Amino acid sequence: MAFEDIPIQRKLMAIILATSGVVLVLTCATFLAYEFSTFRQTAVRQLSTLGEIIATNSTAALAFDNQTDAGEILRALKAEHHIVAAALYDQRGALFARYPVDAPERFFPARPGADGYRFADGHLSGFAPVVQVKGSQRLGTIYLESDMEAMRERFRLYGGIAILVVVVSSLVAYTLSRKLQQQISRPILALAETAQAVSDRQDYTVRARKHGRDELGLLTDAFNHMLEQIQAQNELLEKRVRERTAELESANDELEAFGSSAAHDLRTPLRAIAGLADVLLDARAHLPPAEAQRHLRMIRDGSAQMSELIDALLAFSRLGRQALTRQTVDLGQLCREAFQDLAGERSGRSVDLRLGSLPPAEGDPALLRIVFVNLLSNALKYSRPRAQTLIEVGLAEDQKESVPVYFVRDNGVGFDMKDADKLFGVFQRLHHAHEFEGTGVGLATVRRVIERHGGRIWAESLPGAGATFFFTLSTAAGAE
């Protein structure tokens, strides 16, 4: 497996261990090299000191040709275990005395070599002059050979110690690195795990845990922030989908209701027209001209009613397509204008409009005007049986809504609360057409406008006790 592919924890540990291992080995090697060179120097110094001592002691033995004495002096080297051979040569360079005594002659150089000590074949050996008085005649030469066993022994010990140190340090480094690498790997692993969880389960609600305020902490924060945004956008999208679905469902329901109602409502005048036309066409009837004319007028009224219905339907369907232009609107002004527009419907009646103070609102003035025209027209229509009509428009207080709630109240015939949900459907009429004329599109239009503004409309009533229509132009949550 390539180094790039191994897990970050092992990568970190490998880096830490490799670094500390290299440092350790270099340190040990440097120390051993230094020790080696120092030890060789020391060995040379020690051997030359030893040679000097032996040489000083053996001057008389050489000067007075006493081999026994020389042999005794050399035997003192027994205490120095590392001396494997020693010899004294006389003035003429002949072997004079040797140590160990029983060692074969080939152990010793036949003739003394140049003075000085040197390493050869793992041994340190050399020659030194034997002189009694400095500057005076040389009495002979001493030869010493050390097997450097002490150095080998020392280096075996050092090697052992070095291996032990490396092993122990590596174990310590391993243990430490296991602990310390977590400082870096844990946040990364947590991030990776979170990312994995997100991509595996498409779950954007999980969050990576932050371990510190370093770069990894920043990364974690950024990652979590990203997740938050994705989650928020997801939720927004889901909400939109739900809203659109609901809108579509309501539109669909409306369309179905509209379809059946429209068919039903359009068929009523059509059936009348067809029936009247049948009467006119029946030759046996022999209708008097005045009667025929009344029938024809009724046919014309029926078709006018149909035309009106079709116009209302067209207007209503246009509402759904028309773009909304929002601006600050004076609702009180709109209400007054709508009331004036309805002058025709008020003629010959005593109508009292009590307009409370309305704060400015955001909305489409043309569409909001339709709202007021329809609601006021509705109030006028259902309060016609009253001798004195009272219409109140204002801001509702003591409501649970967090946005302004407007109301339009009349003292008309009211309706049964069990029919409250039918009120705003197309062609949903609670009263018979012969009681109160109308297309059955008005309140549906109002609801559509309110809903397009993001608001809500509802009504409260008791039969005979008048009706109150409440509406808002936005919802607290949807105050976009």
Add this chain to the structure above:
Amino acid sequence: MALTLLGGAGALARAQTPPTPEYQVKAVFLFNFAQFVEWPPKVLGGDQAPIVIGVVGDDPFGPYLDEAVQGERIGTHPLVARRFRRIEDITACHILFISRSEAGHFESMAPRLRALGILTVADFDGFIRQGGIIQFVTVKNKIRLRINVEAAKGASLTISSKLLRPAMVVVQEPD
């Protein structure tokens, strides 16, 4: 006048008795003594003053002694070999070999030689007993040394302990 006489005596001695290898060794030993013995400064003289190795009586060394000291130095002191006819003639000398021919005269002169700070050496029997300092003795064909430490002390000489090691040390026998 005296030197001429001495030289003549040496030449005569060499002619009379041809030297043996034994005396070659002894000549080297005489020279070597100079390295192991210390004289009082007043006896030795200045830094450049020679150390004199003298032979009194018939010279048994032939050319060996001259060869042994030829060009040699002990520290700053050059070495010189001299011959004396009689013990009475001796003046400046540091190491003196008393030839067998003078054996009869030695004992009476010993105190005087000690007083001069001379290291007396000989190879005849009874030399130590007569107050000599170092005697050559032959043991198993090897030349060994007998050293009279008391006599050396009497001559104000310091003999290196190293020289005493291989030697047979004797205390002065009563005169």
